[in-house]
Amino acid sequence: MKVHECDAREIFRRHGLPVPDWRVASTADDAAQAASAFEWPVVIKAQVLAGGRGKAGGVKLADSPAEAAAAATQILGLNIGSEPVRRVLVAPAVDIARELYLGVVIDRTAQSLVLMASAEGGVDIEEVAATNPSAILRVNVDPVVGLPDWEARQLGFALGLTGAQVRQFVGIAQGLVEAFVDVDASLAEVNPLVVDDAGDLQAIDAKLNIDDNALGRQPDIEQLRDPHEESEAERRARAAGLSYIKLDGTIGCMVNGAGLAMATMDVIKHYGGEPANFLDVGGGAGVEKITTAFELILEDPNVRAVLVNIFAGITRADDVAAGVIAARERLTQEVPLVVRVAGTREAEALELLDCAGIGAERSMDSAAALVVEAAR
Amino acid sequence: MKVHECDAREIFRRHGLPVPDWRVASTADDAAQAASAFEWPVVIKAQVLAGGRGKAGGVKLADSPAEAAAAATQILGLNIGSEPVRRVLVAPAVDIARELYLGVVIDRTAQSLVLMASAEGGVDIEEVAATNPSAILRVNVDPVVGLPDWEARQLGFALGLTGAQVRQFVGIAQGLVEAFVDVDASLAEVNPLVVDDAGDLQAIDAKLNIDDNALGRQPDIEQLRDPHEESEAERRARAAGLSYIKLDGTIGCMVNGAGLAMATMDVIKHYGGEPANFLDVGGGAGVEKITTAFELILEDPNVRAVLVNIFAGITRADDVAAGVIAARERLTQEVPLVVRVAGTREAEALELLDCAGIGAERSMDSAAALVVEAAR
């Protein structure tokens, strides 16, 4: 789950990061009024979850209430990455002497957190990683132990900071790691972390993504979810425990397991078809879940045939079969359906389907070939 | 530093321990009034830092306001371990089905915390340790990682608790470890941790000692210090950075380093004398510190001679010599003084003392023999 900048700022500030004051506004008037609380110039920033906000014109400076209102009007009229801008953040503009990058993510290989810092902040850090990887300094951090002072200090000196700045940096780096651990983040980033004209460090941006698996124990963070983050279909899928991504093809897919779901799409493509979606029903698929899955697939007007491919392990194939039968009875649309079930309780499942008059393919390949044919 | 039961209760409760409500009173009337807020009977407990409170008559039950007032009057009249009782704690008496012991201390050998639990709670746990050591269960705990659920659960089952009680116990054991770490304790103890008639666990006593070295970062805990915990002389010693313990002999001792201070006492005894005190001036001894040390020693009317034994390492012998000279000039009392200085800046120190007309012994043995002679 992604967290909006304004909420991430609040969390970072709570962990001691020097985040300049800000206000949030959803109209140009409010933005102009909010700006008047600060010294001029102010910066006005689109609050969207998509990246590339600056390039899309979502960040502007303003030197007066009129300019602030004009800038806010422009930004509130934007769509950034297909996401309409609903709110702007207003904050005093900082005189920037240097821009650094600071971020914390999971390091899968080292199985720890990794704190990344770069003297080349402000720009696209992926770009730095691709063109000048040695400009990114990394420190692995044990989330239980936290970041030791000496290691934060060493990093601060390596970034070319002075003694007094390094003392600030130690608190910032440790605070960012603490924030990451505290909210079960998957990404916590300050880009840029700036040195202002007075030589002090300031965190003038804040980015925070949360580990979806941990939201159950982060009720305060769950509250920050932007209902617009996902489409209505995705929201319904998530509520039902399904993983659904809409694509552009004509063959609806319902599969258990992400790996098999992707393989099924690959095989459909191999036989000349185009998948209309990725849909993983996960483990333990009951009637409601299967019904919702069918609904989601059939709402897509491009869908001309549906492939159900279940290889049951922890799931029971007979449960899935019962779900398919019940769902089919409830649904009105007539779209060709190709079913393949195998694995745990396979025999019972095939019997159920047979009784319901639904034929079943034995292999994924034959099922894919058949559904591609049906969708033509 | 020792923390009073009522303060320890507050800290334990903050970490989720089930501590029954209580009030604190310093007069019998207040105690009776406080008791009326609870159901009868209530328990009235002396708030003293010394141990052996129960045996000394410092804990009584009361079944009415009159009984409560009478019990409080009795307890407030007691001296427990030379400590007058100034306050009592009043709490509802709990119907006890079982008494357990739970404590956290430092395990020097394993270099970790150790959680100790016993099904034989309520009694003197030292007695259990001496007579039936296997009745005490131990779990080493890494203070960084904390106590894992499974290990707390395993301990709970080993104490003979039921499934529901074990769930309570896990929270209590983890809370006690967290409290220990949170306040930099050296001991955190619940004795007894009781199972009440309803089968629920309740922490009806609370004991907490703090690591003196950590008080600098525990300002809230430092506030809880009982000024009566130490004598006026001890308080002055601590304020001056001295470690002072009064004893019964006639030879005042001023030594740097606890080991050498104890050895000096041993050697005095070896030559037939009796030390009047233990006094470690520690490292880095300036004029003020030495002066305070002399004052403390000479306030003891039993002192008939003083031995200064300094073997300088991190301390500078010349600083000590200057301190001795200055202190001698300020002091009016005439008590024989034997000085031995050696080590870092020894030559400079001897020269200073010589100029001031103070002779110095070369060895601890000769100095001890001399001071024993002088004290006769």
Place this chain on the structure above:
Amino acid sequence: MSILLDATTRLVVQGMTGSQGSFHTRLMREAGTRVVAGVTPGRAGASVAGLEDVPVFNTVAEATQETGANAACIFVPAAFAADAILEGVAAGLDVIVCLTEGIPVLDMLRVMPRVRASGSHLIGPNCPGITTPADGVKVGVMPWAVHSPGHAGVVSRSGTLTYEVVQHLTDLGAGQTTTVGIGGDPIIGTRFIDVLSMFEADPETHGVVLLGEIGGDDEERAATYIQERMTKPVTSFIAGKTAPPERRMGHAGAIVSGTSGSATAKESALRAAGVLVGETPEHAARLLVDRLR
């Protein structure tokens, strides 16, 4: 021979009294696995339908002491699974298979240093488990019927895709020494390289199918290992060629690993290491069967 499990495996099932735990424990017994104990805190002595002869204990330590269990299978909700892993590690189990899906990443980061410092092999979490057909041992939820004894090793990040490939191998007459589902989470106890080295050392395993998917760089690291250390043939299928760019995989992930995580990149790395990469799961199975002939 096989890897990780064999005829000496004595299994304790953590969470056996739950509906999923009891259902799959019965299936594991049908496959031939010696399930010697169940563990559910507070349910010691409970009797589970169809498993009346399997004693239930409060703790893994007790189960291990009483029954000589040396492996565990974890069916415990995500909020408690990391703790269940630590309990198995502390009890000194050789193999711990954690099926639980949805464990927070930080929980696994907290667990892994202790797993690595121990002598326990953790498989998973979020994995289907392990099968060794010749010994009749299955730990986890893989459909037993698709398996057959033989000389192919299978290692996979995906659950159901594994069954698919094992089915093809069996259909093509190629049985398996051991099939290991290592799990699809970012932080897992045993990775491709660990399993490949076990297969390389196992004389009964003559070749390996490696099933990967988009994301992370474990396939690329496996490719390096195969090139430098493996003498046995390896074939592979990488799921996700037609998948949209993985949305959950943020930018910084790619910065850390230094790879794109795409199916094409993984296939290239594997091919460069001499691995035969199949177009479909069935193709990957057939490629291995051809090599083993």
Place this chain on the structure above:
Amino acid sequence: MSILLDATTRLVVQGMTGSQGSFHTRLMREAGTRVVAGVTPGRAGASVAGLEDVPVFNTVAEATQETGANAACIFVPAAFAADAILEGVAAGLDVIVCLTEGIPVLDMLRVMPRVRASGSHLIGPNCPGITTPADGVKVGVMPWAVHSPGHAGVVSRSGTLTYEVVQHLTDLGAGQTTTVGIGGDPIIGTRFIDVLSMFEADPETHGVVLLGEIGGDDEERAATYIQERMTKPVTSFIAGKTAPPERRMGHAGAIVSGTSGSATAKESALRAAGVLVGETPEHAARLLVDRLR
């Protein structure tokens, strides 16, 4: 020969720019120690009076890379000392001597797992350091003048008591291979047993004086080690026979160690292990000198 330090020791002083750090660094140099660097964060390039030729760095890593330092001496305030130890460990130093007094116990508990997992020897904290007279190396604050080269090893929990005994050894004509003050805190990096095993393995050390004091059970554990493993003569003095029952040592401490921690108990344990226990520090020194004749 000697233990822990020798002519190859190249020392970095953490906290060298402070008044105590600079004073004692000058004394270490007078003794002959090769002090190659100082470290004070934010003071890189600073010049310290009397130590103008010793470069000051911001970090231990930098100091080590630039100067080849392999040992550290820590003069850092208690609140920062645990971190300074970790910095030395991370830089891969062989020996880290921490003189700082008053470090909170929990800080040391947090540090020790990392020290133990490393190749670094931590001496202290709250210790006077190490001397190896034949090599002219002193790390710490022991008064150099009392030392002389020879064949006695000295290990002690107490600072100033150590100087006392070393002085007696020197006066009695018995020089020292190495003197190690291990420190008086409850949690220390190197304990009696560790140093005894080094002395046992060092051919130049012919006998050892062990200086203990009341509290804890390290002397009792040392006694067991001496009885089971040591071939060289050991004499001892235990301070605190006349001390009042140690007030800081709570009940639970005794429960954990299972010993009383009294001087008498320690003396008995040592005597039972064949250690000659002196009545005074001078007596303990003389007993060793007699055994080495």
